[in-house]
Amino acid sequence: MSAHDLLYLVPTTVPPKVVRxxxxxVYTDDNKKILDGTGGAAVSSLGHGNREVIEYIKNQAGKVCYVHNMAFTNEPAEELAHMLVSRNPDVFARAYFANSGSEAVESAIKFALQYWQLRGxxxxxxFVSRKQSYHGNTLFSLGIGKxxxxxxPYEGVFPKVTSFVDPCYTYRHKKENETDEQYVYRLEKQLEDEFLVVGPNRIAAFIAETVPGAGLGCTPPVDGYFKAVRRLCDKFGILLILDEVMCGLGRTGTFHAWEQEGITPDIQTNAKTLAAGYQPISSVLVGHRVFKTFEESGTxxxxxxxxxxxxxxxSAAVGVQKIMARENLVQKVASTGKYLEEQLHKTFDSHPHVGDIRGRGLFWGLEFVxxxxxxQWFDPKHKVGALISKVGIKNGLFLNPGAGTYDGVHGDHLMVAPPYVITKEEVDTLISILAKSIDEAIASLPN
Ligand SMILES: Cc1ncc(COP(=O)(O)O)c(C=O)c1O
Incomplete structure (x- = not known):
């Protein structure tokens, strides 16, 4: 067996092989122990090797592994849908399950389009979206993000049906001496202007990550921002799609990230921690307004x-969500998140190259300057986030890096989004390896 038949992200570079x-x-084949500080891509909320989830999968595998959903339904899908919808019965009417976050976003987009077609x-x-947002890697979901x-590589082939407004990004966009209210007003005005330029009757939906992850590095909205967004969407009848593929299902310290914003979406996507990486799965939660139209049309x-x-x-997602509820993991995220926040500030507030520390729950971003x-950002050619991440792996810590934080080209960040089950001692280990890795990586840069 050749070790190099697999097409790697960088085709000429073989990444370390994780064996358990x-x-x-996680442990590599050369016995290296690596703290999974972003649970992969903010996925492994229960950590690795949870025997109980594995039993759920084995149990279901003993019954039936696959049915064609155009003709049949199945028990775990029904149970999972009930768990998710019955949590917010006033908000959601139905749940739909796909395999990846990108598929969930594509499906949410198509549900929005079909909704408007059925309404004539x-x-x-x-679609109106936000700069630096990431909504997936299929062509449409990539095109609807920025x-x-x-x-x-694909500019030029994206459908021309999306425009972009600024995200809510306090560190770089909120002006000195500007209050939160004034900042929200500025963003609200920009969004309303965009709606009016496009023509509100031509807009299917506004889509946003409630707390943006990959593109912006865990930037929570300021108070009142999403209330203003909801108000504007309602004013023009535009649907609000919240993409909580990364920030949802407990990650920010509440089950849905929008619970901290005092608003509800019309359609919502989730993925990563739904089955915590034990199986690939994503969901689209469809609100009453949209579902009622589907129901009435009968199509x-x-x-x-x-x-x-x-x-x-x-079945994996049912197991994960049951464990989440039984172990009060959302509350645990909130309390361990407080500890992580304190430790990040204590360690990096005075660091000359950590410009900003922001986040919620167990979803934190460090922006480097x-x-x-x-x-002033580092020269993008140094890929500082990726460099720190690489040094981190050498030192026994994996953290997901990001680049282009400021404008798609400049700015670097790292995400700290550990499993929900991380202990305070493990948070301490994470912080100490991170501190060492930042210093080592930056010291290796040319002057
Ligand atoms: C907010 C958001 N939406 C969609 C996606 C795409 O998910 P996937 O990589 O599972 O297709 C991601 C992935 O990181 C994401 O963070």
Whole structure:
């Protein structure tokens, strides 16, 4: 067997091979122990090797592994849908399950489009999104986001039905002496202007990550921002899609991230921690407004996938969500998150190259700068986030890096999004390896 038949992210670079996982640690074939500080891509909320979840999957595998969802339903899918919908019965009417976050976003987009078609508003095909947002890697989901580095090879082929406004990004966009209210007002005005320029009757939906992850590095909105967004969407009848693929299902210290914003979405996507990486699965939660139109029309959904509502994937998610509820893991995220926040501030507030520390729950971002006072970024060619991440792996810590934080090209960040089960002692270990790795990586840069 050749070690190099697999197409790697960097085709000429073979990454370390992980052979087992246990709790917050993964182990490579050369016996290196690595603290999984972002649980992969903010996925492994229960940590690795949870025997109980594995039993759920084994149990279901003994019954049936696959059914064709165009003709049949299955028990774990029904149970999972009930768990999610019955949590917020006033908000959501139905749950739909796909395999990845990108598929969930594509499905949410298609549900929005079909909703408007069924209502006879055929002009509503435009989407307003936000800069530096990431909504997935299939062509449409990539095109509806604005992570310039990931879009670059495909610019020119994206559908021209999306426009972009500024995200809520306090560190770099909120002016000195500007109050939160004034900042929100400025963003609200910009969004309303965009709605009016496009023509509100042409807009299907506004889509946003409630707390942006990959592109912006865990930037929570300021108070009142999403209330203003909801108000504007309601004013023009535009649907609000919240993409909580990364920030949802407990990650920010509440089950849904929007619970901290005092608003509700019309359609919502989730993925990563739904089955915590034990199986690939994502969900779209469809609100009453949209579902009522589907129900009244009696038509078939114009969206389906071979592996949607997959029994094994759903069984893993049922297991994960039951454990989450039984162990009060959302509360644990909030309390361990407080500890992580304190330790991040204690260790890095005075660090000359950590410009900003922001986040919620167990979803934190560190933005790196060459000069703290002027907020000058490092030269993008040094890929500082990726460099720190690489040094971190050498030192026994994995953290997900990001680049182009400021404008898609400049700015670097790292995400700290550990498993929900991380202990305070493990947080201490994470912080100490991170501190060492930042210093080592930055010291290796040319002057
Ligand atoms: C907010 C958001 N939406 C969508 C996606 C795409 O998910 P996937 O990589 O599972 O397709 C991601 C992935 O990081 C994400 O963070």
């Amino acid at each position: 996982g246990d709790g917050v640690y 508003e055929h002009e509503r095909t435009h 992570m310039i580095s990931r879009r670059a 078939q959904l114009a969206n389906f996938h071979t592996y949607q509502a997959h029994p094994l994937a759903c 060459k000069d703290k006072k002027s907020k």
